[in-house]
Amino acid sequence: MKPLTKNMWRDIGKSKGRFIAIILIIMLGVLIFVGVKATGPSLNDSLNRTVVENKLSDIQVTSTTGFTKSDLKKASIKGGKVEAVKYKQAVGGKGLAVSLYGYDKNNNQNSLIVRSGHLPRNNNEIILDQVAQTKYGYKLGQKFSFSKNANLKNRSYKIVGFASSPQYIDNESRGSSNVGDGTVRLFAYIPDDQMNLKAATQLNIRFKNLQSKDTFSDSYKDAVSSKVDILETKFKKRADQRSTSLYKTSKNVLAQQQVKLDSYKNKLIMSQAAGMNVSSQLEKLNSQQKELDSATKELRKQTKTSYIWQTRADLPGFSAYGESSDRIAAIANVFPVFFFLIAALITFTTVTRMIEEARGQIGTFKALGYTKWEIAQNYFYYALTAGLIGTVLGAVIGNETLPRIVLALYKQYIPLTWDVKFQWLIVLLALLFSLISTVGAAMIVVSRELSEGPAELMRPKAPKSAKKILLERIKPFWNRLSFNRKVSYRNLFRFKSRMFMTIIGIAGGTALILTGFGIQNSIGASGSRQYGEIFDYQAVVKTNHLGDTLKVLKKDQQYKNSAAIHATTGKIYHSGHQVNDVNFYTPENRDFSKYIHLKDINSKKSLNLKNNQVILTKKMATILDVKAGDIIKLKTVGKTHRVKVSAVTQNFVGHFMYLNKTTYQKLFGKQPKSNTLLLHLDRQTSNQRNNLANQLLKNGRALGTSYTYDQQSTISKMTSSLNPIILIFILLSGILSFVVLYNLTNINVSERIRELSTIKVLGFYDKEVTMYIVRENIVLTILGIIVGYGVGNLLTAYILNQASTALVIFPLTIHLTGYLVATILMIIFTVIVMLITHHKLKYIDMIGALKSSE
Template sequence: MTPMAKYMWRNIRDSLGRFIAIILIILLGALIFVGVKATGPALNASLNATVKQDRLSDVQLMSTTGFTSKDVATAEKAAGAQAEAVKFKYVSGSKGQVVALYGYQPGQQLNQFSLQSGRKPVKPNEIVLDQRAKRTFGYKLGQTYTFPADAKLTRRTFKIVGFADSPLYIDNAQRGSANVGDGAVRYFAYIPASQMKMSVSSLLNVRFKSLQTADTVTDHYADLVRAKEKKLKAVFKPRAAARNQELLAPTLKKLDAQQAQLDAAKRLAGNTPQIAAQQAALTAGRKKAVAAVKTSYTWQVRNDLPGFSAYGDSSDRIAAIANVFPVFFFLVAALITFTTVTRMVEEARGQIGAFKALGYGKWRIAVNYLNYALIGGVVGTILGSVIGNWSIPRIVIALYKNEYLPLQPVVPIGWDSAALAGIFSLLATVGAAAIVVREQLAEKPAALMLPRAPKSAKRILLERITPLWRRFNFNQKVSYRNLFRYKSRMWMTIIGIAGGTALILTGFGIKNSIEASGSRQYSEIVKYQAVVRLADDAQPTAARRVLAADDHYRSSLAVTADVTDLTAHGQRQDDVTVFATDQPAALRRYIGLHAQKGGQAITLPASGVVLTQKTAKQLGVAVGDSIRMKTTVGHTGRARVAAIATNYVGNTLYLSNSAYEKMLNVKPTANSLLVRLKAQTASQRNTLARRLLKSGDALGTSYTVDQQKTVSSMGKMLNPVVMIFILLSGVLSFVVLYNLTNINVAERIRELSTVKVLGFYDQEVTMYIGRENIILTGAGILFGYAGGNLLTAYILHQAETPQIVFPLHISLFGYVVATALMIGFTGIVMFITHQRLKRVDMVEALKSND
């Protein structure tokens, strides 16, 4: 080993604390940068692996007339398609709970459920229930499960032999909606297909082999599925007519036979009134039979399944956050590392001078310090990248099991993120060493072997304010002079503390703001508690009679509710909810419409529409612009944007009945009720929904509390990531503060030893440094408040979805925790510094290098 190499390793040994600090800061930066960047792709990859393993269908069809083997063959005409028909229906189960009931067949290939306990149903009287039925409703293995008679099954009682998860239902909180019971599906179940009284299958699952390598929650996959769905619709277009003929054939054959008999009788007896009447009856019967058989299909893809859209939004949101937060985190770490390495090389100016005097070349001397920085940067990057890529995604996936079905962790190696972390790390370590070594090597050996001349003292601004300056004691004056004398150190400490505060505050801000989107939407804007969809041709008064019989009913407002597609300036926004009413003043009690700018209350105008803020942003329109609208039933029209309203969840358009008629040239018909209710329990809500469905005047009831739970679950899903942010930000803040204080003490050890020799007590010597830390901590915290708000606002903007706007909101608790942590870290660092200064060797420190 060469003398220079020995010196480098000795230097690492003698400054082990600083070397470890460099590694630790780089490690933390790389850990969160690589780890969080890997989390979004890992969530997607884990879901992809799960749905691929369970062979989840890409497209599902439901038919009004059922499916046969011919339909399976028809579906498989589309290139690469694998199709499977199954029996399925919604029924009322035990305790009146709505169940999505599937017929199980051994050897089933698609949408395979995965057992979590027990076994599959083998005997006719066996049933497997959703894991949610066990977790939420307390069912157990071996219990008897009873269906009511209207479920129309071969038998009514079954033995529970297993609990399972299904790729069709990845969200633990929701199972979709149905047109039976209270309208909300509680769980799914599988019984032997032979026990379902159905002559044909009711559901057709289709899977495409070529789509299984695509990321299931991306727009790319959605485009591929849309193309496949288009091909399926093309092959099924003639199939609908053929299916009608299959079903009509027996009836038409019978009618044709009767027709032939009448024709024979007519030839023999002539066209008597009786024969004419029979012919008319047969013709009417034929028309009625044809009209009664009409095959139509309902199509859905994976994104229409409960939870898929929310899961995709969640992983996208984490990916958006990962593009901002870890970068800022890493920049703070890199900045402090840069300072540490710079100080390390500056301390070695005497050795550099000695090496130059001994005849070593500039490059040979520089390599010694570059290798020191390189080793620290590489070790920190490798450790941080490996730990981050392995741990953070798995922690998040493990904690996601509370919201989604258990996923097998699949974490792709983030080579690109690790490479970026390596580049940043080397810039902060080797780059800093190169810059400072270059400056040092430009000096003469004799100058390098002398201590750098201290900065000359200058009057600071506070000294010019004489009345204030006179009130300060000696120690205070020294502290203020030192603060402004070493400006680079002052700003570096402020930036380090501000960065740590901002990162902690941002962690809380992300969580609080996402939660605020739901709480504000359903308190300030949506003031009704339920929406009742009226049956066709039903009058609002009929449904109101059912509502009025409930003790929790307060009032209701009849509205025309629809879904529309909007276009403007070449932009398009699909699936926008429309509410029209003939009582604009009364609407205020149900929906709080306030202008996005200014906050003034909005009253629906006689002409023009009111858009919510996200819809307006997506279309790129402002007040006064024109938009084009096309409803689901094909009505089109154009109208002016009269106002843009604050809104956090969903895309909605509001207008008066008169504006609706002017815009679409059709008179609106009330088809829904916005209902205000007193506080209800879940059981009371379900009871009311069942009564409305049973009356025949309502197609279904949706409660805002369920929607609010869905929105609030977004915050819960981000909790693991946010907690990781806060924890690691706190660790980084402590390491940064400790490192900067160590640098400060090392730079001023002669000065501190001098005041100690002059008779200052240990506490006074510590406060010589500590007072500056307290001032800089306070300034850093204030800057951190501003930085935290700016960073949170930017991240929220990046994390927005086409459906949700996140208002900037950081709770007082977040500020308190961030402040308390920074003050606590400062206190701990001051205590450690105090213990160090008590043991300082004053004689050694005051030795002259001259």
């Protein structure tokens, strides 16, 4: 082994702590950079693999009257495979709304993932959603019953299995329903022939050439959208044709009854003309005619065909899952990069200090005739070794653990088939950053040191000359300080680079911990502030008849009062931008202000609805680049209108436009008819909410009821889905902060070993020698924490801006807990480093440190 190589290994052996510190800092930076960057793609890849393996359909079409064989041919387009399924919604055991499917073993799409038991084999068997087992307590072998209105061949079925479905990836969301309480609670499969349906009511269409695409990618969405356009065009006239055909076929029986009634009516009229009293018979005839007219009207309604088109994005939980992975990806574009920059900066400083301390060795080798490159490569290899080890460890641990931890903790979604790919591009990028901060530092410092002569290098570097600091000029304050404090303050400003590096290290750690809490708090705040500060109601009821709906509500013990509004949806355009699915709210009276609080985003003053003007919500205004006074275009049912924006109001979830009745009348040429109620309710249990929604559907002519409790639960779920990644951020940020503080303190001690030995020889006690160093750390820690508060808020705000969606704004919110935890952790780290430093300083070799270097 060459002398230079031996010397390198000796250096590593003598300074294991520093070598390990460099590896740890690089490892932590790479770990979180690679790990978090890999988490978003791993979530998407795992879901893609799950839906491909279980053959999830790309498009689903549901018909209110069923599909014929010719419909199946019409739905067959190039590259697509079509499967017909019998499907309906029914009320099952415990009054639960169930999405019920006919099981056909010949169908391959949307394969069930059996969790226990088996698929139906006999006519009296049923396989249930696994939620029926985990949430509602059903067990294998029990009976599951349906209401009479379900119109099945049997009323009850034996439970033979529990399953998950790729159509329902979110274990807590099953979609909406027109039966029960308005919300689907379970899905279930019974044998196909048990459904009592004349025709299949759902078509599943899957395209083989789309299965290699990422479900959440724009290319997949565009491809599916083009397929839907083709199908919608082919089925454009089919609904009317199907309706007419069914109506004509079914009307024959009613037509025969009408002929009989007409014949009987003619006889009665003739009898009446003959002077006979037939008023009893005529009343009966009129009653029968009304019943026949009602039956005819009902038949027209029953035979009216409509189609519902769905893609994967419309399935329960799919969009939320995609948005969750998008948020993690947005966080990964900022948080780990900032983390890694802090790690790289500290590493750069550590390597720089290490080489500067080796001036004597460099001078000796230079005097012995070694070339500059031979000397330099010794330190390059040292830095390269530390950088490579740190990068490899960080990349492997980060890529292979963080995504799996997050996947394992995504308990609200069905167990996915994990697909965690090694992110080579991200790892190479991390390696490049690592080498810049290690080998790059070595190159810069070694080249600078080698520019000096051997004699100069073998002498110690001249210490920095002391200068008066600003505090010394404040005599009343300075004169009251002890000698030790004066020395500490002088040293702080004397070694400015070390001061700034320590502040940056502490501030970075504090900011990262604070950002972790800030992301978590802010995502939760979008729901709590929306349904606390802005929406002050507990439920929204869509209804066909306000009177009937109010009758049902007034019988409910939890009902307090309500406000009627006209609610519809439309599109808004401005400056070449467009926002779809905007909720247009027109209140019936001024009580509206007790239910929705409109406040100007700038002045925070309450807003009133003005004639011929509208109020828009903040996110929509941002997307459209709209401010108060601008003219916007809005479109409903094919008609375009122009109106002035009077103000922009604060809002965190969804898009809303508010206008009064006068404005509505002028825009649409008719008076708004109230079709929605905003409800004030006392606190309700889950059963009370379900019962009220059920009664409103049954007896109140309501179209559906949605509770703000459910909306808040969804947002809370969205927050909890990020908890694993946030906890990892906080943990690793804390570890990085500790390693940084420990490393910088070690550098400080090694640089000033002669100074510390001198004051120890002069009689300073061990505690006084320790405080000589620690006092500076305390001041720098306090400054770093304060700076970290500001940086943490800025970093959180930037990440939230990146993570916000088209519908949701995350307000910057950091609770006191975040500040306390960040501060306490930094104080604990400072104390631990102080204790370690104290132990080391007790045993320093004073004689060796004070020996002359000449």
